[in-house]
Ligand SMILES: Nc1ncnc2c1ncn2[C@@H]1O[C@H](COP(=O)(O)OP(=O)(O)OP(=O)(O)O)[C@@H](O)[C@H]1O
């Protein structure tokens with residue numbers, strides 16, 4: 209009953225000073241909104257990132273042509289070619305999937321549509337490595353590749369780019385760089401991974417691409433897919449040995465290729481987001497504490513203003529703890545109300561960002577519960593001193609107070 | 611005997627000076643008395659009431675309330691006594707401005723920990739006794755001075771205190787409502803309530819049964835009517 213009385217008294221006190229209460233809890237509002245928004249955005253972004261990494265399935269190392277910059281003479285870029293990829297594929301010590309790629313933009317025609325589109329030449333295993341799935345038709349296989357067949361698999365957005373629908377294109381011929389190719393399959397929508405959009409690409413067998421479309425055995429890169437339990441350093445060393453031997457690089461000479469680790473980038477990005485989130489959350493936490501000082505200040509004013517009321521309550525039998533309770537409850541309530549307003553604003557900001565950047569939206573329940581609890585604790589911590597001051601007031605003197 | 615004080619003294623430090631507000635009061639009050647304390651301004655009336663009302667503690671001297679030595683009680687015990695044994699009525703009413711008459715009367719019972727249903731019944735009963743059964747849900751701003759003071763009296767009475775203190779209860783009232791309030795006190799006293807009224811005014815004092823005149827912190831006269 210006493211707690212209820214404290215709560216009622218707190219609500220009526222906050223309501224009768226609503227503007228002052230709002231201004232007091234502004235820092236709490238901003239702090240909570242920032243915590244919710246930043247932590248929510250951080251975890252949504254990380255989820256989006258993780259989803260795109262999961263799509264890669266395991267780990268992918270990326271080998272690209274390029275020389276070490278320390279080399280004294282620049283000989284231009286020494287290419288990687290299909291033979292290099294074969295050498296890697298023939299090495300059976302490691303269980304890895306070698307997937308070389310050549311991609312270029314070429315004219316694509318169907319009916320009246322004529323577009324300049326990204327053409328990718330891959331081995332059949334590429335679809336499995338990337339986890340791409342068929343919507344209709346079939347994927348190309350090793351026979352198509354070795355036979356340099358004129359077949360193409362389309363990304364999900366290509367039919368609409370060609371101003372038609374998937375059903376109309378399957379098993380039809382389209383022109384790629386002036387030559388006719390049969391559409392044998394259409395992929396499901398995969399979604400952009402950030403650096404490329406698989407839905408807007410045309411997929412042809414590697415050897416078909418090398419010989420018929422691009423006229424070069426040189427590949428842009430070789431993806432090496434490994435499972436997560438393999439030792440990345442060991443794999444990198446093997447790749448290096450094989451390619452150095454293949455390229456006749458003597459001891460002491462620099463590599464003419466680069467090996468990078470996609471998931472390394474992801475780790476770095478994740479770390480950076482984590483640090484950023486922590487930093488903003490810390491700043492927001494400081495804002496909550498500053499808000500707490502504001503609350504303490506206003507509570508001290510409130511205690512002074514209500515000296516006579518405190519004297520009266522004591523005359524009517526309020527104990528030290530009853531008066532403490534009344535003012536602590538008021539301070540906590542002030543902070544919690546601020547926290548709740550901030551929570552709504554923060555969630556709103558998070559929702560807008562998630563919608564805008566197409567991230568998965570999830571309520572950061574932990575941050576919500578955490579920041580409201582923290583606000584309440586700020587109220588408790590900064591409310592105690594003013595409440596103690598109120599409780600210690602001498603009843604006789606307080607009643608005389610004008 | 612409800613009240614017994616021996617050589618009660620209270621002094622205040624004001625800057626470097628010591629002001630002796632009361633200088634050795636010996637007072638005995640029996641249950642059922644209707645007492646008026648009179649005296650000029652600054653003579654120590656309110657200081658005396660604060661001490662026997664357990665709002666303040668004496669600098670020296672002993673005070674027994676219901677044969678219990680109050681000097682030895684701690685903060686919480688004093689709060690308990692103020693809650694259950696003593697009812698206060700003040701010159702400026704001291705109602706909580708944002709609360710209804712009913713809520714104001716409920717307050718002492720909330721501090722007593724009384725069950726809310728029982729408390730509501732009792733509050734309505736005392737408000738009825740002071741003639742405000744039709745104003746229970748009105749706030750102080752919607753009540754006249756006399757009505758506010760009657761709410762204050764209801765609040766002071768609701769925990770059935772041993773003593774009812776009233777410090778200049780009619781100081782802010784016109785003579786008609788003054789009569790109403792004094793009539794209420796007389797009724798309560800006839801029902802056995804011990805009442806101590808502090809007043810400047812002779813005609814108020816004359817409505818009591820015993821007048822104690824204080825001057826310069828000492829009892830000058832003690833007259834039974
Ligand atoms: N808290 C205090 N601090 C300092 N001096 C005080 C305090 N309370 C009372 N006094 C002094 O004690 C003396 C007695 O004051 P008190 O209020 O008891 O007088 P009173 O008889 O009630 O006067 P009035 O009729 O004006 O209410 C006065 O001189 C007053 O200034």
Ligand SMILES: [Mg+2]
Pocket residue numbers: 655656657777
């Ligand atoms: Mg006085």
